[in-house]
Amino acid sequence: MKNPFFSSLAEFARGRDERRFSIEEVTRYFLSRTEALNPSLNVCLSINQNAVNRARQIDARLVRNKAISPFTGYPVMIKDNLEMEGYPTTCASRILSGYLSRRTATAVARLLSLGVVVLGKTNLDEFAMGSSTENSAFGPTRNPWNPARVPGGSSGGSAAAVAAGLAPLSLGSDTGGSIRQPAAFCGVLGVKPTYGRISRSGLVAFSSSLDQIGPFAGSGADALEALVAMSGKDPLDMTTVDRDPAEMRSGYQSTEVMGARIGIPEALFGEGLDGSIRERLKDLRDALSGEGAREVSVTLPHSRFGINVYYLVATSEASSNLSRFDGVRYGFRVKNPADLRAMYEETRDQGFGDEVKRRILLGTFALSAGYQEAFYRKARKVQALIRRDFLEAFERCDMILTPTSPTPPFAFGEKTGDPLSMYLSDVYTITANLAGLPALSVPVGIDSHGLPIGAHLIGPPWSEGRLLKMADRIAGLYPMPLPELHAGHADGFSEGGRR
Amino acid sequence: MSGRSDTHLREWEVVVGLEVHTQLLTKSKLFCRCENRFGAPPNTLVCPVCMGHPGTLPVLNGEAVRLGLRAGLAAGCRVSPVSVFERKHYFYPDLPKGYQISQYATPLLTGGGLRIRTEAGERTIRIHRMHLEEDAGKNLHAGIPDRSHVDLNRAGVPLLEIVSEPDIRSPDEAVDYLKRLRQLLRATKVSDGNMEEGSFRCDINLSIRRPGSTTFGTRVEIKNVNSFRFVHKAMLHEIERQIDAVESGEKILQETRLFDPVSGRTKPMRSKEEALDYRYFPEPDLPSLVIDPAMVEEERSALPELPEEKVARFCAEIGITRADAEILVAEEGLSRYFEEGLSLLRSPSSDGDAFRKARERWTSFVLSEVLREVNRQGEGVLEGETSVGHTVALLGKVLSGSLSFSQAKEVYGRAVEENKNPLALVEELGMVQLSGDDELGLLVESVLAENPAEVASYRGGKDRLFGFFVGAVMKKSRGKANPEKVNEILRDKLKG
Numbered sequence A: 001m002k003n004p005f006f007s008s009l010a011e012f013a014r015g016r017d018e019r020r021f022s023i024e025e026v027t028r029y030f031l032s033r034t035e036a037l038n039p040s041l042n043v044c045l046s047i048n049q050n051a052v053n054r055a056r057q058i059d060a061r062l063v064r065n066k067a068i069s070p071f072t073g074y075p076v077m078i079k080d081n082l083e084m085e086g087y088p089t090t091c092a093s094r095i096l097s098g099y100l101s102r103r104t105a106t107a108v109a110r111l112l113s114l115g116v117v118v119l120g121k122t123n124l125d126e127f128a129m130g131s132s133t134e135n136s137a138f139g140p141t142r143n144p145w146n147p148a149r150v151p152g153g154s155s156g157g158s159a160a161a162v163a164a165g166l167a168p169l170s171l172g173s174d175t176g177g178s179i180r181q182p183a184a185f186c187g188v189l190g191v192k193p194t195y196g197r198i199s200r201s202g203l204v205a206f207s208s209s210l211d212q213i214g215p216f217a218g219s220g221a222d223a224l225e226a227l228v229a230m231s232g233k234d235p236l237d238m239t240t241v242d243r244d245p246a247e248m249r250s251g252y253q254s255t256e257v258m259g260a261r262i263g264i265p266e267a268l269f270g271e272g273l274d275g276s277i278r279e280r281l282k283d284l285r286d287a288l289s290g291e292g293a294r295e296v297s298v299t300l301p302h303s304r305f306g307i308n309v310y311y312l313v314a315t316s317e318a319s320s321n322l323s324r325f326d327g328v329r330y331g332f333r334v335k336n337p338a339d340l341r342a343m344y345e346e347t348r349d350q351g352f353g354d355e356v357k358r359r360i361l362l363g364t365f366a367l368s369a370g371y372q373e374a375f376y377r378k379a380r381k382v383q384a385l386i387r388r389d390f391l392e393a394f395e396r397c398d399m400i401l402t403p404t405s406p407t408p409p410f411a412f413g414e415k416t417g418d419p420l421s422m423y424l425s426d427v428y429t430i431t432a433n434l435a436g437l438p439a440l441s442v443p444v445g446i447d448s449h450g451l452p453i454g455a456h457l458i459g460p461p462w463s464e465g466r467l468l469k470m471a472d473r474i475a476g477l478y479p480m481p482l483p484e485l486h487a488g489h490a491d492g493f494s495e496g497g498r499r
Numbered sequence B: 001m002s003g004r005s006d007t008h009l010r011e012w013e014v015v016v017g018l019e020v021h022t023q024l025l026t027k028s029k030l031f032c033r034c035e036n037r038f039g040a041p042p043n044t045l046v047c048p049v050c051m052g053h054p055g056t057l058p059v060l061n062g063e064a065v066r067l068g069l070r071a072g073l074a075a076g077c078r079v080s081p082v083s084v085f086e087r088k089h090y091f092y093p094d095l096p097k098g099y100q101i102s103q104y105a106t107p108l109l110t111g112g113g114l115r116i117r118t119e120a121g122e123r124t125i126r127i128h129r130m131h132l133e134e135d136a137g138k139n140l141h142a143g144i145p146d147r148s149h150v151d152l153n154r155a156g157v158p159l160l161e162i163v164s165e166p167d168i169r170s171p172d173e174a175v176d177y178l179k180r181l182r183q184l185l186r187a188t189k190v191s192d193g194n195m196e197e198g199s200f201r202c203d204i205n206l207s208i209r210r211p212g213s214t215t216f217g218t219r220v221e222i223k224n225v226n227s228f229r230f231v232h233k234a235m236l237h238e239i240e241r242q243i244d245a246v247e248s249g250e251k252i253l254q255e256t257r258l259f260d261p262v263s264g265r266t267k268p269m270r271s272k273e274e275a276l277d278y279r280y281f282p283e284p285d286l287p288s289l290v291i292d293p294a295m296v297e298e299e300r301s302a303l304p305e306l307p308e309e310k311v312a313r314f315c316a317e318i319g320i321t322r323a324d325a326e327i328l329v330a331e332e333g334l335s336r337y338f339e340e341g342l343s344l345l346r347s348p349s350s351d352g353d354a355f356r357k358a359r360e361r362w363t364s365f366v367l368s369e370v371l372r373e374v375n376r377q378g379e380g381v382l383e384g385e386t387s388v389g390h391t392v393a394l395l396g397k398v399l400s401g402s403l404s405f406s407q408a409k410e411v412y413g414r415a416v417e418e419n420k421n422p423l424a425l426v427e428e429l430g431m432v433q434l435s436g437d438d439e440l441g442l443l444v445e446s447v448l449a450e451n452p453a454e455v456a457s458y459r460g461g462k463d464r465l466f467g468f469f470v471g472a473v474m475k476k477s478r479g480k481a482n483p484e485k486v487n488e489i490l491r492d493k494l495k496g
């Protein structure tokens, strides 16, 4: 996370404006660090060959003109399910091999218009389906804190990038915890905004009604600026909501620990939660109370159905969203299929990995005639109840605190054979997606094995600013050490990058 | 109906519902800003959205909603304050996303109906629903050995699907319903209704039952029948096939059949067991479609005169028969031409009687001469040299007495044929009407002289022979005589 130039966005902007460093210098630093560490971490699926050029152009402009934004020249990495015109978007899937994007995702375009330099595109579970980044067709990403552990997923690459100091800011997408869980595993801050806050245009859809783009950053203040920059109504996405992004700044400024009402769903701190995580969160609760926060006991009775509901709604939508990958117009297609049916079947069989196929099958089943009422439609009804539980709880508290993950980062292969235990990784995060609520994971130190622990905050709709301020206060209580990183190949692992 | 007597047919009742897909006259497609236009080179009207690229999202075209509303209001449908887009899934190369965005459980419009008129009388065919959906592309197989190509220009073009209740009872009724529906869509500028270009397509749901029965027979769907003639033919064949089957003790299978225009027969496409499971579910990329009541009122008050209303007005104002009025209204172009002519003839100075007479002449001219040329040459004859202005000027010569009606008809026919201004043609041919008393007197006298026996009979009381003399004089003048003058002089001379 540390770099020789700056430790926050504001410091970057100051240093840049005072000419303490050039954008090219900064860009080259992060690129060479990535070059050194990527073979062992496998964070990036592609490096932007044009980054240095862009940095030079920005430097040239800065000679005459003042920077238009703190982000001018700021290095960023983006998850490889976000599109940039002219660049590959793989979604870590073989089925998109050779595909070049025709447009730029709105969230990325908004950052680019402020002058960020995109350094590269990061690894993920194929089509964002997974909780460990093990489902990538291009090999797993390693956790910077321990290369034998997963970085979480699906935005494992983006989380690891910030944790390993390959970029001070990265973008991920979160459908059931895909930003927050890897943020917890990699010891960084990760935010999933309110559904409708940030345009999904240019995000390759997994589950359209649950997906949101969000940032990984070193602090709540930095994440706040990234959110403000990316948010707002987008004519390309009818599900975006017309709200002033600046409300998040006011929320940030007006929030303090003193007097904050923290909702505690006690049931979520009991069985199934790793002991060291429970202890750390207890410590956090005490610390917050010590600073004047008030604990409010809340119940979320329908949250126990969260996983079930999620795996019906998300897979149903995924089975539909992934229908377009048929080999007809772009991406991978088998050679010389016998007929049309064979082309579809073989292309999709060879193009998709196991987890993606599993979810397509599940979703197709949940939507089929005769089963839709019992599965998809019932799930939607329970989803509405889950949201209602939260909104009722927020009448009595300002935000809800839970663990981010039931376990510390697990070892490679530990859960790949048991999809259900993998799905349970998202048990605390999934309900925020189902209810469309903003949520974040903030690091609260490391455990006795040197692995990061995350605390999870969920807020009422549009309360990102408040959550981020609280996150910064919490982070202040638990200063994070730096992960020890070694350049070169990790033992026992083949070379990363694209195969 | 071939090989089957009407009496036999009367033992069965035919029950038909029609599903029409009509392309909307929007500038752009339903969910992207690509141009909505027929006939462009393949894959030139496409973008990442309508090609189903990853990361793209649909953005609803408000113009399509407006046109859908307009069609619904014209047919008396109820507007759903909230309707929902859903995804309909199947794999086919012309369907880029692997699903079609359509409306299913809650369509934009429900109810309403259309008055039809056939020999069997006048009835309302109720409309079940109308909803918005996107069109698919087109697979191209022709001329490419071992390969299929796909043209996505049509993918995402807005369609209004119009589903009737099973109220139709015969092929004639079906065709009349379709013609009236198309008329309505054209009059409201919702669709061009062009069947050759596929902007008005029809699926037929047909079953038979014993008259008086309250349950329905097994329904067979006939897909994509793309002309009125084929609809008629396909239904006749299918009715016969179903009657034959039932009468020989077979069961009708619930299935989808395709009409083959070459053989005139329907053939099985897929059975109920093979029916696709479309796995409809609400489109998560589009919020529910909430209709602003102000927009509904705006569209309602902006509705043009509907064909039905126009027919009634023509009957009442012009005093023509319902059948003639229907003919005039049936073709949008002819109807407009007719009305423009009327307003040209309604010159402020002319008195009521003169205008009534002019209107009568114009109506008859349009219904006979112009209609014939339109049927023969197409609507092009309504413009250019034989435009309404030129034709009215020609008729003006008749009204002022300088040309006979039959001369005008002849000139009009030639003007169309030679693509010339009718008035210029009148001059070129040196056509004038004989109106002088002396000239006509001579003609009349020669006719009377040639037919002494008839003259005697007439004077003996056979009044009916008057017409014979008029005809003979007109013939002798080669149509140039002014008929009113001829009447006058004949009457005078025959008095003896």
Ligand SMILES: [Zn+2]
Residues within 6 Å of the ligand: B029, B032, B033, B034, B045, B046, B047, B048, B049, B050, B051, B156
């Ligand atoms: Zn398009």
